Amino acid sequence: MRSLRRTALLWMTGLITGVGLTGAVIAYALALREANGFMDGQLRQIALNAGPSLRAQDGPGIHDDPEDDFVVQIWDATGMSLHAVPPGVDIPRVNGSGLTTLNALGARWRVFASGDGIRSIQVAQRMEVRQEIAESTALQAAAPILITIPIGWLVVGWAMGRVLADLRRLATEVESLPVESREPIDLARVPVEAAPLVVAMNRLIERLRATLTQQRKFLSDAAHELRTPLTALNLQIVNIANPARSIAPEDIVDLRNGARRAAALVDQLLRLARYDATADIQASIPLDLRTIVLAAVADHVALAESRSVDLGVTSSDTVPLVGDPRDLQILFGNLVDNAVKYTPAGGTVDVAITIGPESGCEVSISDTGPGIDPALLARVFDRFFRAAPAGVEGTGLGLAIGKAIAERHGLKLSITNRTDRSGLRVKVFPRGDSSAAARTVK
Template sequence: MTSLRRTALIWMTALLMVVGVLAFFLSYELARREAAEFLDGQLRQVALNAGQGFAFCPKGQRDPEDEFATAIWNAAGEPLRNSPKSVALPRQTNTGYATIEVGGEYWRVYLASDARHSVQVAQRLRVREQMAEAAALRTGVPILLVIPLSWVVVGWAQGRVLGRFTDLAGEIAERGVDSRKQIPVTGIPAEIRPLAEAINVMANRLQRALEQQKRFVSDAAHELRTPLAALHIQIDNLRASGGDGQSSPISELRSGVSRATALIEQMLRLARSDETIGRTPHETVNLSDLVTQCVADFIPIAAAKGVDLGIVTRDAVLLCGWAADLKMLVDNLVDNAIRYTPAGGSIDVSVRQNSDSIAVEVLDTGCGVADADIPRLFDRFFRATPINVEGSGLGLSIAAAVAERHGFAIQIENRTDCRGLRVSVSRQIAHSPVTGRADGCRFS
C-alpha cells in the first residue's frame, strides 16, 4: 500500500541530501579560497613590516600559522637577514606572489621591494593547505550535521500535519449512521479543509436520503395497510356471497385492487425519481415535445371522463435535465388536474418562454383547494378536502422533488378568473434563449 508520508519523507530526504552535499562542497571551496586570500594577506603584512624591525617569536613559542621564512636584502642585493637559517629560499625576480619548490617542498612566496631593500616572506604550502582545510571543515561540517537534524524535523512536522488525516478518520469512524454532527473545519490545515467540507456535504446528503427512505418505508407501510386490508375483506365476502351476489363484490374488489395498484405505481415513481439525486443531468430535453406527449397520453382518460384537455401555448424550449423525471413531473400535474376536474370541465396546458424564464402551466376548472391546505399539498400522503377522489397523496410530492432537482419553482394557487387551480412550474434561464440550444445546463 502506497504511503503518502513515506513517499514525501523519501523525497524530502533525497532533496535535503542533494542540497546539503552541494552546500557543503560549495562552502568548503569558498572557505578554502577565503583562507588562502587571508594567508596571502598575512604574507604581505609580514613582508611590509619585516624591514621595520619585525621580530620573530622563538621556535618553541610559534604556532604553525606563524611558520614564515623571511629574507631581507639591501639595495645592492646583499643579504641582511635570513630566518630561519635552515631555509634558504632563492630570491625572486618579480615582486608579488609566487609558488615555488625548494627541496621537494612547495612554498608560497611574497616579495616586496623599495629603494632601500627587498623583503621576501614565504610559508610552506602544506601548512597553508592544512589551515585552509581546517577553516573549510569548520564551515562545512555544520551543514552536514544539519541534514540529519532537518530530516528529524521534517519527519516530525509531517507526522504533525498528516496526523490530522488520522484524527479526521477517527472522527468520521466515531459517527453513527444517524449522526448529525459535522466535522469541525476550523483549526485544520487549508489543504485538508476542502476534504472535510466535502465529507460534511456528502454526510448531509446521505442523512437526507436516509431520512427520506425511512419516511418512505413508514408511510408506504401505513398507506398500503388500508387498501390491502379492504381487499382481503372483499375477497372473503366474495367467497361467502356465492353465485348471484358476486357482481358487486367483484366490482369492489376491482376498485380496491386499482387503488392498491395506483399507490404502488406512485411509490415506484418516487423510488425512480430518487435515483437521480446528486447526479448531474446531461440530457438535452425538448420540453415542448415532452409536454405534448404527456397531454396526448392523457387525452383518452380525460375524454372518458368528459374533460376537455389540450395545449393552448407551446413555445419551443430546450433544456438539460432528466427526460424521464420531467415527464413524471408533467404526468403528475396533468393526472392530478384530471382527477379533480368534474365532467364538462377543461384543462389548459401551456409551455412558455420569455427573455429570462421558462414555465409550464396547468389550469383546470376543478373544485380548487382551501388556501390553508396549499402549503401542505407537497407533503407525502397529504390529501386536501374533498377526499372522495381516488389518489395516493404522492403525486405532488413527486412533482415537487423533480422540480427542485431541475431548478424549477412550483407554485399552486386558486384561480381568480373562475373556479379551479393554477399550477405553475418555472425557473430563470442562465442567458437569453438561443433557438436550438439548451438552457446552459445550469441548475441550482
C-alpha cells in the same frame, strides 16, 4: 480551544533555539581549536624567523610541518642575501612591492614583497596551506549543522506527535460515535484550526440525521399507505373465495381496481426511491418539450371527456430541451392528470407552452377546480400529503415526484391559486441558475 498553530510555534521556537545553541557551542569549540592551532603556528614562525641562526626545538603540542612554514628572504641593496628561512628554499625575487602569486619549486606561492631602498624583504607561503585552512574551516562550519540535523529530525517528530495528539484524540472520538448518536462533536477540546472542519462535520451529521429521519418517516408513511389497499385486496379476495356467495362481475372489477391502485402506489414509491438515490438524469437526450406536453394532453383526452372537462392547448411553442423523455412524460402526465381529476364537470383545463426572450420557456396548466386552501399551498409537495376533495383517488406522491423530476432537469415547479377565478395554475419554467441555462435552449 487549544491552538495547533500556537503549540507548533512554541515547540518549533524551542527546537530552533536549542539546535541553534547546540550548533553555536560546537562551532565555538571547533573555531577555538582551529584558532589555537593557527596562532600557535604563527608563534612558531615568529620564533623561527627571529634570527638567522635560531632553530628552536619544537615543544610539546607544536605540530611541525615544513610545508606550512613561511619562506622569509631578505636582501641588501646589492642583491646579496642577508637572511633566508628555511635554508635551501629559494623563491625567485619579485620585482616591486605588494602581493602576488607565482609558480616555483613545483608549487604555487603567495608572495608579499617590500623594500626601503636599503633592504628588500619577501615572505612567501604555499597556496596549498590556505586551501587546507579553507577546507578545514568549511568542514568545521558544516559540522554543527550535520550533527544537529538528525537531532532536529527526532525532536521535530516528537514535537509534532505532541501537537497532533489532539487530532488523534478527535479522530478516536469521532470513530467511537455510535451510529444512532444525535449529539454533535464537542468543540471544547477541539484545536482552533480544526474547528471549521468539526463544525462542517457536525452540519453534515445533522443533514444525515435529517435525511435518515425523513427516510424513516417515508417508510412509515409508505407502510401505512400500502396497508389500506392491501387490506382492501385481502377482504375482496376473502369475499370472492367465500363459497357461500356467488362471484358478481363488480367483485372482479373492485379486485382489479384495488390491485391497480396498489401497483400504482408501489410504482410511485419505487420511482421516488430511485430519484432519492441519484440526482443524475439516466437518459439525457435533446428533445422538444412541446412534443412531451402535447402527448400528455392527448393521453388524457378520454379521461377529460368522461368527466365532461374541456381539455385543450391554447399555445404550443417549440421548446428545445435536454432531458429524459420518460421522466418528463411522467411529470407532465401527473400535472395534466391532477388538473383533469380535480376539475368538476363542465370545467376547463388549459395548457399553454410559451417561450419568451427573457423568461425562457414556460408550461402553464390552468384549471377551474376548487383550488387549494392558501394555508396548505406550502405543503402540496410533501410526500403523502393530499389536499384533494373527498372522492378523488390519489396517493399524495404525484407532486412530490413531479418536483423531483423538475429539479433534476433544472426546472422549477410552482402551484398557485388563480386570481381571476377559482382554480389552480401550475407552471413549469427554468430555474434562474446555470444548471437550467445549460439544459434549456433559450
